[in-house]
Amino acid sequence: MTYCVGILVRDGLVMIADTRTNAGVDNIATFRKLHLFEKPGERIITLATAGNLSASQSVMSLLTEGLENPETGVVETPLTVPSMFKAAQLVGRAIRQVYEVDGVEIEKRQMTFDVTMLLGGQIGSGPMRLYQIYAAGNAIEATVDTPFLQIGEPKYGKPILDRAISHGTSLVEALKLGLISMDSTLKSNLGVGLPIDIVVARRDALKAQVTYRIQEDEPYFRDLRERWSAALRAAHQAIPHPPYTEEVL
Amino acid sequence: MTYCVGILVRDGLVMIADTRTNAGVDNIATFRKLHLFEKPGERIITLATAGNLSASQSVMSLLTEGLENPETGVVETPLTVPSMFKAAQLVGRAIRQVYEVDGVEIEKRQMTFDVTMLLGGQIGSGPMRLYQIYAAGNAIEATVDTPFLQIGEPKYGKPILDRAISHGTSLVEALKLGLISMDSTLKSNLGVGLPIDIVVARRDALKAQVTYRIQEDEPYFRDLRERWSAALRAAHQAIPHPPYTEEVL
Numbered sequence: 107m108t109y110c111v112g113i114l115v116r117d118g119l120v121m122i123a124d125t126r127t128n129a130g131v132d133n134i135a136t137f138r139k140l141h142l143f144e145k146p147g148e149r150i151i152t153l154a155t156a157g158n159l160s161a162s163q164s165v166m167s168l169l170t171e172g173l174e175n176p177e178t179g180v181v182e183t184p185l186t187v188p189s190m191f192k193a194a195q196l197v198g199r200a201i202r203q204v205y206e207v208d209g210v211e212i213e214k215r216q217m218t219f220d221v222t223m224l225l226g227g228q229i230g231s232g233p234m235r236l237y238q239i240y241a242a243g244n245a246i247e248a249t250v251d252t253p254f255l256q257i258g259e260p261k262y263g264k265p266i267l268d269r270a271i272s273h274g275t276s277l278v279e280a281l282k283l284g285l286i287s288m289d290s291t292l293k294s295n296l297g298v299g300l301p302i303d304i305v306v307a308r309r310d311a312l313k314a315q316v317t318y319r320i321q322e323d324e325p326y327f328r329d330l331r332e333r334w335s336a337a338l339r340a341a342h343q344a345i346p347h348p349p350y351t352e353e354v355l
Numbered sequence: 356m357t358y359c360v361g362i363l364v365r366d367g368l369v370m371i372a373d374t375r376t377n378a379g380v381d382n383i384a385t386f387r388k389l390h391l392f393e394k395p396g397e398r399i400i401t402l403a404t405a406g407n408l409s410a411s412q413s414v415m416s417l418l419t420e421g422l423e424n425p426e427t428g429v430v431e432t433p434l435t436v437p438s439m440f441k442a443a444q445l446v447g448r449a450i451r452q453v454y455e456v457d458g459v460e461i462e463k464r465q466m467t468f469d470v471t472m473l474l475g476g477q478i479g480s481g482p483m484r485l486y487q488i489y490a491a492g493n494a495i496e497a498t499v500d501t502p503f504l505q506i507g508e509p510k511y512g513k514p515i516l517d518r519a520i521s522h523g524t525s526l527v528e529a530l531k532l533g534l535i536s537m538d539s540t541l542k543s544n545l546g547v548g549l550p551i552d553i554v555v556a557r558r559d560a561l562k563a564q565v566t567y568r569i570q571e572d573e574p575y576f577r578d579l580r581e582r583w584s585a586a587l588r589a590a591h592q593a594i595p596h597p598p599y600t601e602e603v604l
Contacts, residue, residue: 261510265539269584270591278596278604286591290514306604315603326597333594335518341586342519342535347527348575354564355527355555 107297108139108258110154111267111284112224114236114248117277118308118315119226122284123154124258124292126299140303141166143184143227146313151184151193151227152305156258157220157241158212161204165221168200190235194225198243205241222257227307234309262294263287281306281316282330289331302327356546357388357507359403360516360533361473363485363497366526367557367564368475371533372403373507373541375548389552390415392433392476395562400433400442400476401554405507406469406490407461410453414470417449439484443474447492454490471506476556483558511543512536530555530565531579538580551576 110123123140137159143151153169155162172181173196187193201221209219221241228234236248238255248255250273256264263286270283281304291298306316320327347355359372372389386408392400402418404411421430422445429435436442450470458468470490477483485497487504497504499522505513512535519532530553540547555565569576596604 261543262514264543265511265514266587266591268542269587278600279591281597281600281604282591282594285597286594293517294510294513306600308604316600318597318599326595326599330594334590337586337590337593338515338518341583341590342515342528342531344586345531345535345579345582346575348530348534348567350567350575351527351530351555351565355530355557 107295108156109256109260109263109288109291109295109298110139110156110224110258111254111256111263111287112154112226112236112248113254113267113271113275113280113284114226114234115253115271115275115277115280116273116309118306118311119152119228119234119236120277120280120284121152121154121224121226121305122281122288123303124288124298125301125303126297127159128297131296134299136299136301138303140305142305142314142317144314145185148312149185149227149229150307150311150313151190151225151229152307152314153184153197154224154257156222161201161208161219161221162223164204164208165197165200165223168203169197173199173203187229189229189232190225190227190237193227193229194237194239194245197223197225197239198245201239201241202243224255224257228309228312230312234307259291259295259298263291266290277306277308285327285330286334289334356544357405358505358509358512358537358540358544358547359388359405359473359507360503360505360512360536361403361475361485361497362503362516362520362529362533363475363483364502364520364524364526364529365522365558367555367560368401368477368483368485369526369529369533370401370403370473370475370554371530371537372552373537373547374550374552375546376408377546380545383548385548385550387552389554391554391563391566393563394434397561398434398476398478399556399560399562400439400474400478401556401563402433402446403473403506405471410450410457410468410470411472413453413457414446414449414472417452418446422448422452436478438478438481439474439476439486442476442478443486443488443494446472446474446488447494450488450490451492473504473506477558477561479561483556508540508544508547512540515539526555526557534576534579535583538583
């Protein structure tokens with residue numbers, strides 16, 4: 107399992123991903139799932155991956171080596187495409203190419219070709235965008251109404267985002283909320299694990315302000331988890347008792 | 356979809372269930388999923404159901420009419436079985452009987468016979484117990500280590516329970532936490548909806564202290580939801596900024 111979340115607010119983009127992979131609970135490993143394609147001052151593109159690890163890694167290799175654009179004949183990489191929309195199409199083509207080679211064979215063996223990606227970033231004077239790209243290579247895009255997208259195990263970490271994230275949330279609050287969302291997922295799904303990779307990019311900066319890995323014993327993240335748990339306990343205790351329990355409970 | 360949660364703490368039992376059923380998003384209805392079998396002073400048994408509605412209703416009908424115990428030949432209902440373990444076995448037999456009649460035909464049509472139940476209560480001087488009963492009629496039981504069980508859509512409402520529920524949680528706090536857990540699920544899954552049914556039974560009281568239905572516009576539940584949202588916002592804002600964001604965000 108995996109948990110990655112991308113948050114696109116007015117001020118910029120936050121991408122957070124865990125690093126645990128597992129083929130059954132008895133085969134656990136650490137792999138980076140959050141990748142950065144950056145030419146500071148010109149473009150910043152981040153890609154988070156979930157699903158079949160061989161598919162994700164093959165897509166990453168294709169993107170790094172470059173894929174021919176069937177319309178133009180030009181070999182493209184995330185460092186050369188002219189827009190974020192073109193970047194999303196490029197990732198979609200890479201996924202479809204891996205499907206044609208490996209996916210068909212995987213499905214013959216009654217397994218699923220499941221791969222999902224979050225692609226976020228900005229190129230030149232174009233808009234900052236955040237996409238979720240599916241196994242068929244099609245994509246949806248975050249908007250002002252729905253400013254975050256999740257892949258992997260989304261449910262445990264969704265309630266806090268639903269409640270607290272809006273387009274106007276500041277970049278640092280969006281990062282903290284993403285970390286709280288990750289914490290809820292870590293607590294409930296053993297298939298999601300530390301270290302946690304983070305990229306934060308301010309809109310129009312065209313570079314990553316923060317690229318950081320939270321290790322197992324990092325004091326800030328431990329403190330955030332403890333403060334959050336303590337705050338939740340205080341919060342439910344401060345809620346009055348239901349009126350229909352008076353005198354009976 | 357459905358969300359039901361049972362919480363068994365030192366002081367007693369809380370059972371909470373929504374009432375929404377849906378066959379697709381265009382076919383939504385309200386059905387009671389939380390049922391009470393009670394002889395005050397002798398026994399209290401509650402049953403919450405999730406999954407295929409026809410299966411749940413057939414199980415309820417079988418339980419009400421009574422099933423013959425294959426070992427003794429006696430026709431049993433939840434109001435006659437001598438222990439909670441026997442009650443769980445009775446529900447399991449009812450589920451298997453419905454499977455034999457309808458489940459086999461359902462599966463022939465490439466649909467799933469999915470039914471899960473929570474059974475909680477106490478009979479006479481026996482222990483108060485909480486079971487989760489699966490589609491095969493087998494059951495697991497809540498313990499001091501894991502004092503809550505969920506059926507239907509468990510994930511959105513699990514983080515708060517994981518953090519805050521322990522065997523020593525008071526009955527009224529367990530109820531409030533169950534309602535917060537329900538609120539998180541209501542917010543994120545349209546297949547879970549008000550009204551909400553509640554049963555609370557104090558250990559050894561052998562009756563329900565609270566049987567209550569939260570309707571759409573109930574002021575207390577609305578207030579709980581608003582207070583919880585406000586507390587979460589205050590909580591994440593009170594957490595310090597990550598040290599690696601200083602001077603860059």
